[in-house]
Amino acid sequence: DAGITQSPRHKVTETGTPVTLRCHQTENHRYMYWYRQDPGHGLRLIHYSYGVKDTDKGEVSDGYSVSRSKTEDFLLTLESATSSQTSVYFCAISEGGQARGEAFFGQGTRLTVV
Amino acid sequence: QQQVKQSPQSLIVQKGGISIMNCAYENTAFDYFPWYQQFPGKGPALLIAIRPDVSEKKEGRFTISFNKSAKQFSLHIMDSQPGDSATYFCAAGTQGGSEKLVFGKGMKLTVNP
Known part of the structure; x- marks a missing residue:
């Protein structure tokens, strides 16, 4: 299995609080991605990174920010959590970009905003 | 606008049967078409992928068929097993x-x- 660790695996938080999810990789892959998975919507890209300090928005980036200060870590922050952000969040990594080869996904983080 | 449309949403087959799932895309610039498999509680994992220079790719019981003119591709699982759920x-x-x-x-x- 690719070395991807998401933390925490489960979290319950209150509306309006900030939340940070962490993705840590040991593969030294250039590309890192954050997705959310919701019933009926499949996998939707939030943000992705193509290098240290290089990030770009995905299709559902509103309300989320990311940071990548070193190759192995990609952080997803919900500045002020809302109930609509209750979801399962997946981190993925790819050596040369998802459209050039395999993307490896983490185990997911289940976030509940109450 | 949904660029990749998948059907059906769900499928029930008997052990030993053939499972068929389809995708249609809109962007003619797409040139890489993977299928990912996800088990409950796990992240998705690459199952099989195809590039448009071939019309079919087979790996064991899994086959991708690609139709460039129709902008469609499909996944066939032969001899489906409960473990494929x-x-x-x-x-x-x-x-x-x-x-x-x-x-x-x-x-x-x-x-x-």
Whole structure:
């Protein structure tokens, strides 16, 4: 299995609080991605990174920010959590970009905003 | 606008049967078409992928068929097994452009014993 660790695996938080999810990789892959998975919507890209300090928005980036200060870590922050952000969040990594080869996904983080 | 449309949303087959799932795409620039498999509680994992220079690719019981003119591709699972029960996502991407894939909404496959 690719070395991807998401933390925490489960979290319950209150509306309006900030939340940070962490993705840590040991593969030294250039590309890192954050997705959310919701019933009926499949996998939707939030943000992705193509290098240290290089990030770009995905299709559902509103309300989320990311940071990548070193190759192995990609952080997803919900500045002020809302109930609509209750979801399962997946981190993925790819050596040369998802459209050039395999993307490896983490185990997911289940976030509940109450 | 959904760029990759997956059908059906769910499928139930008997053990030993053939599972067929389909995807249609809109962007003619797409040139990489993978299928990802996801078991409950796990992240998706690449199952099989095809590039448009071939019309079919087979890996064991899994076959991708690609129809460029129709802008469609499909996944066939032969001799389906209960262990194949999972959610399957098709996706599409452009090798020379974006570094990201566009995923379909997923299809839940149940294989009854």
